[in-house]
Amino acid sequence: MLDFIKGKVSIELSGARITPLINEAMREEIVLGDIHFLEEERIRLTVLLPDFYRLVKMIRRTDIRMRILSKKGLPFLLSKMYKRKFFAIGILLFILLLMAMSSFVWRVEVEGNERIPEAKILTFAREAGVFPGQLKFRVPENEEIQHRLSARLPQASWVGFRMEGTRAVITVVEKEGIEEKQERSPGPVHLVARRKALIYDMRVEQGKPVVQVNDMVKKGQMLVSGVYGAEEGSGSDRIVGAKGKVWGEVWYDSQIVVPLEQKRKVYTGNRDTGYYPYVASRMLRLPFLYPVPFQEFETVERLHVLHLFNWRIPIGWVEEERLEMRWVKQRLTPQEAIRLGQERARADVREKIGPDGRILMEKVLQPRIDNGKVYMKVHFDVIENIAISQPILQGE
Amino acid sequence: MRKGTVNFHRRLIQWLDLPPDVTANVPRIQMVGFSQLIVENHQGVDFFSDSEIRLKADRGKIRIQGENLVIRSIFPEEIWIEGNIVEMRLVD
Numbered sequence: 469m470l471d472f473i474k475g476k477v478s479i480e481l482s483g484a485r486i487t488p489l490i491n492e493a494m495r496e497e498i499v500l501g502d503i504h505f506l507e508e509e510r511i512r513l514t515v516l517l518p519d520f521y522r523l524v525k526m527i528r529r530t531d532i533r534m535r536i537l538s539k540k541g542l543p544f545l546l547s548k549m550y551k552r553k554f555f556a557i558g559i560l561l562f563i564l565l566l567m568a569m570s571s572f573v574w575r576v577e578v579e580g581n582e583r584i585p586e587a588k589i590l591t592f593a594r595e596a597g598v599f600p601g602q603l604k605f606r607v608p609e610n611e612e613i614q615h616r617l618s619a620r621l622p623q624a625s626w627v628g629f630r631m632e633g634t635r636a637v638i639t640v641v642e643k644e645g646i647e648e649k650q651e652r653s654p655g656p657v658h659l660v661a662r663r664k665a666l667i668y669d670m671r672v673e674q675g676k677p678v679v680q681v682n683d684m685v686k687k688g689q690m691l692v693s694g695v696y697g698a699e700e701g702s703g704s705d706r707i708v709g710a711k712g713k714v715w716g717e718v719w720y721d722s723q724i725v726v727p728l729e730q731k732r733k734v735y736t737g738n739r740d741t742g743y744y745p746y747v748a749s750r751m752l753r754l755p756f757l758y759p760v761p762f763q764e765f766e767t768v769e770r771l772h773v774l775h776l777f778n779w780r781i782p783i784g785w786v787e788e789e790r791l792e793m794r795w796v797k798q799r800l801t802p803q804e805a806i807r808l809g810q811e812r813a814r815a816d817v818r819e820k821i822g823p824d825g826r827i828l829m830e831k832v833l834q835p836r837i838d839n840g841k842v843y844m845k846v847h848f849d850v851i852e853n854i855a856i857s858q859p860i861l862q863g864e
Numbered sequence: 865m866r867k868g869t870v871n872f873h874r875r876l877i878q879w880l881d882l883p884p885d886v887t888a889n890v891p892r893i894q895m896v897g898f899s900q901l902i903v904e905n906h907q908g909v910d911f912f913s914d915s916e917i918r919l920k921a922d923r924g925k926i927r928i929q930g931e932n933l934v935i936r937s938i939f940p941e942e943i944w945i946e947g948n949i950v951e952m953r954l955v956d
Binding site for chain 1: 912
């Protein structure tokens with residue numbers, strides 16, 4: 469390998485008194501190798517290029533004739549390349565151009581859309597950073613684009629994004645139409661109560677109501693029957709399925725504990741950035757490079773990886789942002805604590821009753837302070853849709 | 865090397881129990897298999913052909929006979945010879 473870098477010359481020597489020349493060269497520390505005896509007064513040998521010129525000088529002093537057989541190694545390759553420099557520049561230019569050209573997005577394609585206009589998707593894609601002429605490494609992660617596009621396209625049930633070379637492909641799966649949706653529903657249903665409640669109001673679109681307003685219903689009790697007819701099982705009945713909403717008054721009790729002393733994290737606004745090398749999918753945490761100047765802090769790490777064409781080279785750097793933070797203690801008065809607990813309980817209940825429920829009344833019961841905490845019970849009187857569908861079992 | 869120096873070396877070697885090639889300028893010949901011969905502390909090539917190589921040493925010469933002999937590499941203190949080595953003889 470070293471010989472290759474230095475370059476090797478193979479020569480043929482002919483003439484009398486070759487052996488003394490070898491001895492002299494040896495004393496001059498010229499490394500000769502592969503000395504072959506060809507015939508009387510004719511030998512072949514190899515010499516490294518740096519020693520070659522000294523050997524030539526030595527040969528000039530004698531009457532030995534020399535013939536160069538071959539030249540091998542990097543110096544000769546380089547000199548040959550220098551002779552054909554325009555060719556070499558051309559190759560380099562070609563590779564550079566290829567790399568430059570392949571690092572752009574040339575085309576954005578949309579597939580799978582039937583109703584959503586392509587121009588609309590392309591506009592959203594442009595907003596997300598995907599458009600022809602964009603540098604490929606500036607295109608965000610696939611997941612991020614997918615997320616942003618599907619947020620902008622409610623008509624699509626799934627949006628996929630991928631890069632295929634210089635081509636960006638957006639795959640859209642559209643939501644199926646309403647007519648198809650009904651086909652999929654599990655057939656005619658009864659409406660039954662989801663929980664114990666007092667019926668407040670009924671909006672029945674289809675089906676036969678079997679309870680009335682101001683009735684108490686138990687969990688699982690039938691509210692609207694999907695069967696029309698005089699009597700169930702009499703044979704003259706007709707299955708149509710029930711549809712509608714039944715509003716029930718429901719009571720919730722929430723147990724809430726609020727500590728009087730609140731501990732919160734507060735960012736002080738001081739920030740500092742450190743960089744760590746990232747080699748072979750591993751982050752090298754060198755503690756002395758960028759020492760952390762903060763006592764308490766949180767870190768946000770961002771990975772930068774080198775890209776070559778489409779491959780991620782597992783070498784890069786990690787940018788670590790340190791945000792200084794502080795714990796802040798806050799003492800609440802009992803009134804404040806109760807209010808906070810009430811808000812929490814309300815958020816809890818709202819989660820349970822869904823978007824079309826509403827809270828009629830709320831009341832804080834039995835607040836008491838114990839061990840630096842406020843224990844309380846919040847009672848809610850809410851109205852929510854208590855009807856859930858239950859398939860009509862046929863052939864009973 | 866003068867005769868007195870050689871004698872001094874010889875006595876020093878015996879006294880210190882050292883291998884002779886460390887201090888004295890005597891050749892050290894190493895043969896690997898039938899085809900490779902390494903001579904350290906040689907004094908140069910005296911004669912070279914593909915059937916015989918003669919090396920100079922501090923006392924006399926080393927004559928190597930064989931077929932297709934090739935000097936693989938040659939340094940001031942070491943020489944590597946390859947080929948079908950048939951005979952090695954130390955001559956004055």
